[in-house]
Amino acid sequence: MSEYTIGVDLGGTNLRAAAIDRAGNILHKVTSATPVGGGRDAVVENIVSEIRTTQDALSDKTLKGVGIGIPGYILMEQGIVVGAPNLPEFVDYPVRDEIEKRLGTRVVLENDANAAAIGEKWFGAGRDVDDLVMLTLGTGIGGGIILGGKALHGCLGMAAELGHITVVPNGNPCGCGNNGCVEKYASATSVSAMAKMLNLGADLPAEEVYRLACAGNERAQSIFDTAGTALGTTIASLINIFNAPLYLIGGGMSAAWDQFAPAMLAEVSRRSFTYRTHPPRIERAQLGSDSGLYGTAWLGWGEASTL
Numbered sequence: 001m002s003e004y005t006i007g008v009d010l011g012g013t014n015l016r017a018a019a020i021d022r023a024g025n026i027l028h029k030v031t032s033a034t035p036v037g038g039g040r041d042a043v044v045e046n047i048v049s050e051i052r053t054t055q056d057a058l059s060d061k062t063l064k065g066v067g068i069g070i071p072g073y074i075l076m077e078q079g080i081v082v083g084a085p086n087l088p089e090f091v092d093y094p095v096r097d098e099i100e101k102r103l104g105t106r107v108v109l110e111n112d113a114n115a116a117a118i119g120e121k122w123f124g125a126g127r128d129v130d131d132l133v134m135l136t137l138g139t140g141i142g143g144g145i146i147l148g149g150k151a152l153h154g155c156l157g158m159a160a161e162l163g164h165i166t167v168v169p170n171g172n173p174c175g176c177g178n179n180g181c182v183e184k185y186a187s188a189t190s191v192s193a194m195a196k197m198l199n200l201g202a203d204l205p206a207e208e209v210y211r212l213a214c215a216g217n218e219r220a221q222s223i224f225d226t227a228g229t230a231l232g233t234t235i236a237s238l239i240n241i242f243n244a245p246l247y248l249i250g251g252g253m254s255a256a257w258d259q260f261a262p263a264m265l266a267e268v269s270r271r272s273f274t275y276r277t278h279p280p281r282i283e284r285a286q287l288g289s290d291s292g293l294y295g296t297a298w299l300g301w302g303e304a305s306t307l
Protein backbone atom coordinates (compact mmCIF):
# COMPACT_ATOMS: atom_id res chain seq x y z
CA MET A 1 0.00 0.00 0.00
CA SER A 2 1.44 3.36 -0.91
CA GLU A 3 2.19 5.90 1.79
CA TYR A 4 1.82 9.65 2.18
CA THR A 5 2.07 12.43 4.75
CA ILE A 6 -0.04 15.53 5.27
CA GLY A 7 1.39 19.03 5.47
CA VAL A 8 -0.72 21.69 7.16
CA ASP A 9 -0.21 25.43 6.82
CA LEU A 10 -2.08 27.11 9.66
CA GLY A 11 -2.45 30.80 8.90
CA GLY A 12 -4.38 33.46 10.80
CA THR A 13 -6.93 33.52 7.95
CA ASN A 14 -6.77 30.19 6.13
CA LEU A 15 -5.96 26.61 6.96
CA ARG A 16 -4.44 24.73 4.03
CA ALA A 17 -3.52 21.07 3.96
CA ALA A 18 -2.03 18.79 1.33
CA ALA A 19 -1.41 15.07 1.17
CA ILE A 20 1.93 14.49 -0.55
CA ASP A 21 3.65 11.23 -1.40
CA ARG A 22 7.34 10.38 -1.01
CA ALA A 23 8.08 11.50 -4.57
CA GLY A 24 6.57 14.95 -3.95
CA ASN A 25 3.28 14.44 -5.77
CA ILE A 26 0.35 16.32 -4.28
CA LEU A 27 -2.43 13.72 -3.91
CA HIS A 28 -5.09 15.86 -2.27
CA LYS A 29 -5.45 19.46 -1.18
CA VAL A 30 -7.92 21.32 1.02
CA THR A 31 -8.36 24.94 2.08
CA SER A 32 -10.75 26.26 4.71
CA ALA A 33 -11.14 29.40 6.80
CA THR A 34 -9.32 29.26 10.15
CA PRO A 35 -12.11 29.59 12.75
CA VAL A 36 -10.03 31.87 14.98
CA GLY A 37 -13.12 33.50 16.55
CA GLY A 38 -14.26 30.11 17.85
CA GLY A 39 -11.25 29.69 20.11
CA ARG A 40 -8.42 27.18 20.00
CA ASP A 41 -10.64 24.11 20.33
CA ALA A 42 -12.48 25.14 17.16
CA VAL A 43 -9.16 25.61 15.34
CA VAL A 44 -7.87 22.22 16.53
CA GLU A 45 -11.14 20.50 15.57
CA ASN A 46 -10.91 22.15 12.14
CA ILE A 47 -7.37 20.84 11.62
CA VAL A 48 -8.40 17.35 12.72
CA SER A 49 -11.48 17.31 10.51
CA GLU A 50 -9.54 18.48 7.42
CA ILE A 51 -6.99 15.72 8.03
CA ARG A 52 -9.74 13.11 8.45
CA THR A 53 -11.42 14.29 5.24
CA THR A 54 -8.10 13.89 3.45
CA GLN A 55 -7.62 10.41 4.95
CA ASP A 56 -11.09 9.41 3.75
CA ALA A 57 -10.30 10.63 0.24
CA LEU A 58 -7.13 8.50 0.23
CA SER A 59 -8.48 5.44 2.04
CA ASP A 60 -6.44 3.08 -0.17
CA LYS A 61 -3.18 4.64 1.11
CA THR A 62 -1.44 4.87 4.50
CA LEU A 63 -0.91 8.15 6.39
CA LYS A 64 2.60 8.14 7.91
CA GLY A 65 2.51 11.45 9.78
CA VAL A 66 1.42 15.07 9.86
CA GLY A 67 3.48 18.26 9.91
CA ILE A 68 1.89 21.54 10.95
CA GLY A 69 3.39 24.95 10.17
CA ILE A 70 2.51 27.65 12.69
CA PRO A 71 3.19 31.37 12.34
CA GLY A 72 4.90 31.81 15.67
CA TYR A 73 7.66 30.92 18.11
CA ILE A 74 7.68 27.22 18.93
CA LEU A 75 9.35 25.07 21.54
CA MET A 76 10.16 22.17 19.19
CA GLU A 77 10.65 19.40 21.73
CA GLN A 78 7.57 20.16 23.78
CA GLY A 79 5.39 20.92 20.73
CA ILE A 80 4.20 24.14 22.33
CA VAL A 81 3.65 27.57 20.81
CA VAL A 82 5.15 30.33 22.96
CA GLY A 83 4.26 33.33 20.82
CA ALA A 84 1.91 33.73 17.84
CA PRO A 85 0.49 37.20 17.11
CA ASN A 86 -2.19 35.82 14.76
CA LEU A 87 -3.11 32.84 16.94
CA PRO A 88 -2.84 34.19 20.50
CA GLU A 89 -5.03 31.45 21.99
CA PHE A 90 -2.47 28.82 21.02
CA VAL A 91 0.17 30.27 23.30
CA ASP A 92 1.28 27.82 26.02
CA TYR A 93 -1.26 25.27 24.75
CA PRO A 94 0.04 21.74 24.02
CA VAL A 95 -1.23 21.93 20.44
CA ARG A 96 0.87 19.02 19.11
CA ASP A 97 -0.22 16.59 21.84
CA GLU A 98 -3.86 17.63 21.54
CA ILE A 99 -3.90 16.96 17.80
CA GLU A 100 -1.89 13.74 18.14
CA LYS A 101 -4.34 12.48 20.74
CA ARG A 102 -7.33 13.12 18.49
CA LEU A 103 -5.75 11.68 15.34
CA GLY A 104 -3.68 8.83 16.70
CA THR A 105 -0.95 9.83 14.25
CA ARG A 106 2.49 11.34 14.81
CA VAL A 107 2.41 15.17 14.54
CA VAL A 108 5.37 17.53 14.17
CA LEU A 109 5.07 21.28 14.73
CA GLU A 110 7.32 23.68 12.93
CA ASN A 111 7.54 27.43 12.47
CA ASP A 112 5.88 28.28 9.16
CA ALA A 113 8.91 30.04 7.66
CA ASN A 114 11.22 27.16 8.63
CA ALA A 115 8.71 24.84 6.94
CA ALA A 116 8.85 26.97 3.77
CA ALA A 117 12.65 26.70 3.69
CA ILE A 118 12.44 22.92 4.20
CA GLY A 119 9.92 22.72 1.34
CA GLU A 120 12.17 24.67 -1.02
CA LYS A 121 15.08 22.41 -0.06
CA TRP A 122 13.08 19.22 -0.61
CA PHE A 123 11.26 20.11 -3.79
CA GLY A 124 11.95 23.70 -4.88
CA ALA A 125 14.78 26.11 -5.66
CA GLY A 126 17.13 24.51 -3.11
CA ARG A 127 17.09 20.91 -4.37
CA ASP A 128 20.72 21.04 -5.49
CA VAL A 129 22.30 22.75 -2.47
CA ASP A 130 22.99 21.65 1.12
CA ASP A 131 22.73 25.13 2.64
CA LEU A 132 20.19 27.87 2.02
CA VAL A 133 18.69 30.87 3.74
CA MET A 134 15.12 31.93 3.01
CA LEU A 135 13.18 35.09 3.81
CA THR A 136 9.40 34.85 3.55
CA LEU A 137 7.83 38.25 2.94
CA GLY A 138 4.21 38.42 4.07
CA THR A 139 2.37 40.23 6.84
CA GLY A 140 5.68 40.07 8.66
CA ILE A 141 8.97 38.53 7.53
CA GLY A 142 9.77 34.96 8.44
CA GLY A 143 13.12 33.25 8.11
CA GLY A 144 14.35 29.72 7.57
CA ILE A 145 17.91 28.42 7.48
CA ILE A 146 18.97 25.02 6.14
CA LEU A 147 22.55 23.99 6.94
CA GLY A 148 23.98 20.69 5.81
CA GLY A 149 20.47 19.64 4.78
CA LYS A 150 19.01 20.30 8.23
CA ALA A 151 16.80 23.13 9.45
CA LEU A 152 18.59 25.26 12.01
CA HIS A 153 16.47 25.36 15.16
CA GLY A 154 18.78 26.70 17.84
CA CYS A 155 18.50 25.38 21.38
CA LEU A 156 14.74 25.95 21.69
CA GLY A 157 13.40 25.98 18.14
CA MET A 158 13.42 29.74 17.75
CA ALA A 159 16.40 30.25 15.44
CA ALA A 160 16.14 32.03 12.09
CA GLU A 161 13.83 34.84 13.16
CA LEU A 162 15.37 36.79 10.31
CA GLY A 163 12.54 39.33 10.09
CA HIS A 164 13.78 40.82 13.34
CA ILE A 165 17.30 41.54 12.19
CA THR A 166 17.98 45.24 12.78
CA VAL A 167 18.57 47.22 9.59
CA VAL A 168 17.90 50.73 10.93
CA PRO A 169 19.11 51.25 14.51
CA ASN A 170 16.49 53.42 16.25
CA GLY A 171 14.19 52.96 13.25
CA ASN A 172 10.49 52.11 13.19
CA PRO A 173 9.33 50.33 16.36
CA CYS A 174 8.51 46.63 15.89
CA GLY A 175 6.03 44.45 17.77
CA CYS A 176 8.98 42.37 19.03
CA GLY A 177 10.23 45.30 21.13
CA ASN A 178 13.14 46.18 18.86
CA ASN A 179 13.41 49.16 16.54
CA GLY A 180 14.25 49.07 12.85
CA CYS A 181 13.66 45.36 12.16
CA VAL A 182 13.78 44.47 8.46
CA GLU A 183 10.10 43.46 8.61
CA LYS A 184 9.24 47.09 9.34
CA TYR A 185 10.57 47.99 5.86
CA ALA A 186 10.09 45.03 3.56
CA SER A 187 6.92 43.16 4.62
CA ALA A 188 3.58 43.66 2.86
CA THR A 189 2.34 45.44 5.98
CA SER A 190 5.23 47.89 5.96
CA VAL A 191 4.74 48.60 2.24
CA SER A 192 1.13 49.57 3.01
CA ALA A 193 2.26 51.69 5.97
CA MET A 194 4.83 53.53 3.83
CA ALA A 195 2.16 54.12 1.15
CA LYS A 196 0.01 55.79 3.80
CA MET A 197 2.92 57.95 4.98
CA LEU A 198 3.57 59.05 1.39
CA ASN A 199 -0.13 59.88 0.87
CA LEU A 200 -0.67 57.18 -1.73
CA GLY A 201 -3.70 55.88 0.13
CA ALA A 202 -4.85 54.98 3.63
CA ASP A 203 -5.38 51.23 3.28
CA LEU A 204 -3.60 50.41 0.07
CA PRO A 205 -2.62 46.72 -0.08
CA ALA A 206 0.96 45.96 -1.13
CA GLU A 207 -0.35 44.53 -4.45
CA GLU A 208 -1.87 47.92 -5.27
CA VAL A 209 1.33 49.79 -4.34
CA TYR A 210 3.16 47.36 -6.65
CA ARG A 211 0.74 48.12 -9.50
CA LEU A 212 1.32 51.85 -8.99
CA ALA A 213 5.08 51.33 -9.03
CA CYS A 214 4.84 49.34 -12.26
CA ALA A 215 2.75 52.14 -13.77
CA GLY A 216 5.59 54.57 -13.07
CA ASN A 217 4.44 56.19 -9.80
CA GLU A 218 7.68 57.46 -8.26
CA ARG A 219 6.49 57.46 -4.65
CA ALA A 220 5.40 53.82 -5.03
CA GLN A 221 8.75 52.99 -6.61
CA SER A 222 10.60 54.66 -3.73
CA ILE A 223 8.76 52.34 -1.30
CA PHE A 224 10.09 49.27 -3.11
CA ASP A 225 13.56 50.86 -3.21
CA THR A 226 13.37 51.21 0.58
CA ALA A 227 12.18 47.60 0.90
CA GLY A 228 14.94 46.38 -1.45
CA THR A 229 17.63 48.28 0.41
CA ALA A 230 16.47 46.81 3.74
CA LEU A 231 16.48 43.30 2.25
CA GLY A 232 19.92 43.88 0.70
CA THR A 233 21.33 45.02 4.05
CA THR A 234 19.92 41.87 5.65
CA ILE A 235 21.16 39.49 2.96
CA ALA A 236 24.66 41.01 3.02
CA SER A 237 24.86 40.18 6.74
CA LEU A 238 23.49 36.68 6.12
CA ILE A 239 26.15 36.11 3.46
CA ASN A 240 28.80 37.19 5.94
CA ILE A 241 27.48 34.77 8.54
CA PHE A 242 26.68 31.69 6.46
CA ASN A 243 28.50 31.87 3.14
CA ALA A 244 25.58 29.79 1.81
CA PRO A 245 25.25 29.21 -1.93
CA LEU A 246 21.56 30.23 -2.06
CA TYR A 247 19.37 33.01 -0.58
CA LEU A 248 15.66 32.77 -1.37
CA ILE A 249 12.88 35.34 -1.19
CA GLY A 250 9.41 33.82 -0.85
CA GLY A 251 5.98 34.84 0.40
CA GLY A 252 3.31 36.97 -1.25
CA MET A 253 5.52 40.08 -1.47
CA SER A 254 8.07 38.19 -3.56
CA ALA A 255 5.69 38.79 -6.50
CA ALA A 256 7.01 42.40 -6.46
CA TRP A 257 10.52 41.07 -7.17
CA ASP A 258 11.12 43.22 -10.27
CA GLN A 259 10.40 46.37 -8.23
CA PHE A 260 12.58 45.66 -5.18
CA ALA A 261 15.32 43.38 -6.56
CA PRO A 262 17.47 46.09 -8.25
CA ALA A 263 17.85 48.07 -4.99
CA MET A 264 18.30 44.82 -3.05
CA LEU A 265 21.09 43.48 -5.24
CA ALA A 266 22.85 46.88 -5.37
CA GLU A 267 22.82 46.99 -1.56
CA VAL A 268 24.11 43.43 -1.22
CA SER A 269 26.92 44.28 -3.63
CA ARG A 270 27.77 47.46 -1.72
CA ARG A 271 27.91 45.67 1.63
CA SER A 272 29.28 42.20 0.87
CA PHE A 273 32.83 41.46 -0.22
CA THR A 274 31.89 37.82 -0.78
CA TYR A 275 29.03 38.81 -3.09
CA ARG A 276 31.31 41.03 -5.15
CA THR A 277 33.97 38.34 -5.53
CA HIS A 278 32.06 35.01 -5.39
CA PRO A 279 28.36 35.85 -5.79
CA PRO A 280 25.92 33.28 -4.36
CA ARG A 281 22.47 32.80 -5.92
CA ILE A 282 19.84 35.27 -4.72
CA GLU A 283 16.49 34.18 -6.17
CA ARG A 284 12.75 33.96 -5.81
CA ALA A 285 11.46 30.80 -4.16
CA GLN A 286 9.91 28.35 -6.63
CA LEU A 287 6.99 26.71 -4.86
CA GLY A 288 4.94 29.84 -4.15
CA SER A 289 2.39 29.40 -1.41
CA ASP A 290 2.95 25.62 -1.47
CA SER A 291 6.50 25.73 -0.04
CA GLY A 292 5.16 25.46 3.52
CA LEU A 293 2.93 22.54 2.57
CA TYR A 294 5.87 20.64 1.08
CA GLY A 295 8.01 21.43 4.14
CA THR A 296 5.45 20.31 6.69
CA ALA A 297 4.62 17.22 4.61
CA TRP A 298 8.33 16.32 4.61
CA LEU A 299 8.36 16.62 8.41
CA GLY A 300 5.47 14.17 8.55
CA TRP A 301 7.88 11.40 7.47
CA GLY A 302 9.46 11.82 10.88
CA GLU A 303 13.01 11.67 9.69
CA ALA A 304 14.44 14.43 11.85
CA SER A 305 17.43 14.06 9.65
CA THR A 306 19.01 15.35 6.51
CA LEU A 307 17.03 16.51 3.51
Ligand SMILES: [Zn+2]
Binds near residue numbers: 176177178181
Ligand atom coordinates in the same frame (compact mmCIF):
# COMPACT_ATOMS: atom_id res chain seq x y z
ZN1 LIG B 1 11.10 42.99 15.30
